[in-house]
Amino acid sequence: MSAKVHFPALLLHEAVALGGGITREEAIEAALKNVRAISGEGDASIEAAIQALETLVESVALGQFAAIQLHAVLEQADQVVTMAGTFQYEALDSASRSLCDTADGLLRQGRLEAAPVAVHVRAMRLFSPLYAAPAPEVSVHILTELGKVTAHYNFAPLGGAGHLVLAIFQCQRRFVADAPTYRHKVVGGLGFEPRQAESESAVLPLDDPPTMTPV
Amino acid sequence: MAQPRMNLSKLNVLVVDRNHYYRALISQALRGFEIKHITSCETASAAKEYLTNSDFDLCLIEAELPDMSGADLVRFIRRLKKEPLRFVLIIVLSSYAQAGMVSAARDAGANLVLKKPTSPQALFDHIAWLARTKRPYIELDSYIGPDRKFHDIDPPDGHYKRAKDPSEAGSANVRSGALEESATQ
Numbered sequence: 001m002s003a004k005v006h007f008p009a010l011l012l013h014e015a016v017a018l019g020g021g022i023t024r025e026e027a028i029e030a031a032l033k034n035v036r037a038i039s040g041e042g043d044a045s046i047e048a049a050i051q052a053l054e055t056l057v058e059s060v061a062l063g064q065f066a067a068i069q070l071h072a073v074l075e076q077a078d079q080v081v082t083m084a085g086t087f088q089y090e091a092l093d094s095a096s097r098s099l100c101d102t103a104d105g106l107l108r109q110g111r112l113e114a115a116p117v118a119v120h121v122r123a124m125r126l127f128s129p130l131y132a133a134p135a136p137e138v139s140v141h142i143l144t145e146l147g148k149v150t151a152h153y154n155f156a157p158l159g160g161a162g163h164l165v166l167a168i169f170q171c172q173r174r175f176v177a178d179a180p181t182y183r184h185k186v187v188g189g190l191g192f193e194p195r196q197a198e199s200e201s202a203v204l205p206l207d208d209p210p211t212m213t214p215v
Numbered sequence: 216m217a218q219p220r221m222n223l224s225k226l227n228v229l230v231v232d233r234n235h236y237y238r239a240l241i242s243q244a245l246r247g248f249e250i251k252h253i254t255s256c257e258t259a260s261a262a263k264e265y266l267t268n269s270d271f272d273l274c275l276i277e278a279e280l281p282d283m284s285g286a287d288l289v290r291f292i293r294r295l296k297k298e299p300l301r302f303v304l305i306i307v308l309s310s311y312a313q314a315g316m317v318s319a320a321r322d323a324g325a326n327l328v329l330k331k332p333t334s335p336q337a338l339f340d341h342i343a344w345l346a347r348t349k350r351p352y353i354e355l356d357s358y359i360g361p362d363r364k365f366h367d368i369d370p371p372d373g374h375y376k377r378a379k380d381p382s383e384a385g386s387a388n389v390r391s392g393a394l395e396e397s398a399t400q
Contacts, residue, residue: 003355004355005352005353005354005362006351008299008352010302010304012272012304012342012345013346013349015221015222015223016221018222018225019222020220020222021221021222021224021249022220022248024218024340025218027335028339030247030249031244031247031248031338033247034244034247035244035335037243038236038239038240041239045234074311075233075279077311078279078309079233079237079310081310081311081331082234082237082310085310086331100311104311
């Protein structure tokens with residue numbers, strides 16, 4: 001089959017030329033106001049996801065997950081990453097990302113061990129926004145230990161397991177600097193965002209979508 | 216100088232995400248952009264039903280849905296018979312955005328992949344970028360989606376192909392003299 005090239009007329013493209021409308025600042029201000037109006041439900045959503053994870057861990061038999069359970073762990077952890085990132089719960093965000101790395105690594109290696117997941121879920125319970133936050137040094141210690149777990153299984157994410165600790169100390173610069181290199185390596189800077197060590201995509205509107213700078 | 220304005224009020228947007236709270240967050244942000252027609256659902260099967268019965272101008276699809284992957288839903292949309300619906304602008308959202316997931320979404324024909332959590336700023340900027348960047352759509356057996364080569368700029372240093380690729384030597388498909396020079400050296 002030869003390639004067909006289409007030039008569809010899309011309504012969104014006309015949005016720029018249509019009269020009226022709003023500026024970027026007006027749109028963002030209104031959106032932020034709307035989002036803040038429902039922010040109270042966020043903590044309950046996080047708690048529900050953590051409870052679902054705890055239920056999954058409790059249902060494990062003989063220390064081994066079924067693959068479908070591990071997929072469910074990944075789904076729930078993904079939800080926590082989203083919500084923790086949205087409301088900037090840094091320790092919970094790091095712990096849930098580490099759980100994603102772990103669950104994904106276990107699935108990729110065909111290892112269905114429950115122990116590394118269980119320890120992450122316990123940590124996430126400690127970081128739950130419904131409870132008093134641990135002292136900063138305790139948080140650092142917990143995240144360091146989680147880093148050791150991922151390092152033991154060699155599930156360290158991009159940037160290394162050290163991101164768990166660095167997240168607490170807000171040392172994000174290195175990750176921001178690394179991210180474009182990885183992006184270009186993986187997908188050629190085509191406007192897609194591969195996984196970054198930190199959730200920077202939402203706060204780097206000037207860099208993404210990509211500029212017209214040659215790769 | 217007056218800031219450029221965008222009128223998004225006529226857009227019909229579909230939001231597909233398994234988390235009801237995140238669907239609400241995204242919908243609230245879209246309402247702030249003055250988008251009035253927002254449909255949201257949890258599963259790909261519900262999305263398919265909406266897509267069969269309605270037209271949409273923008274789809275925000277989570278990468279991992281309960282009943283199928285976001286990439287599979289994107290592929291389904293790109294293979295619909297309805298036009299221009301099958302060329303609808305699609306943004307895939309993911310928290311745990313591994314490179315493999317990003318590649319899968321791109322290969323399925325998504326216009327953009329956006330990492331969660333998505334701030335209203337990032338969401339607006341990406342939508343505005345899609346509005347400003349008209350990309351043709353390529354239809355092949357293996358791929359239906361936006362043209363991936365949309366940069367309207369020359370490669371660096373005037374080299375249009377790899378100078379050392381032997382298959383390129385003497386090729387007539389040379390857009391500048393740079394390659395001919397390198398081939399004869």
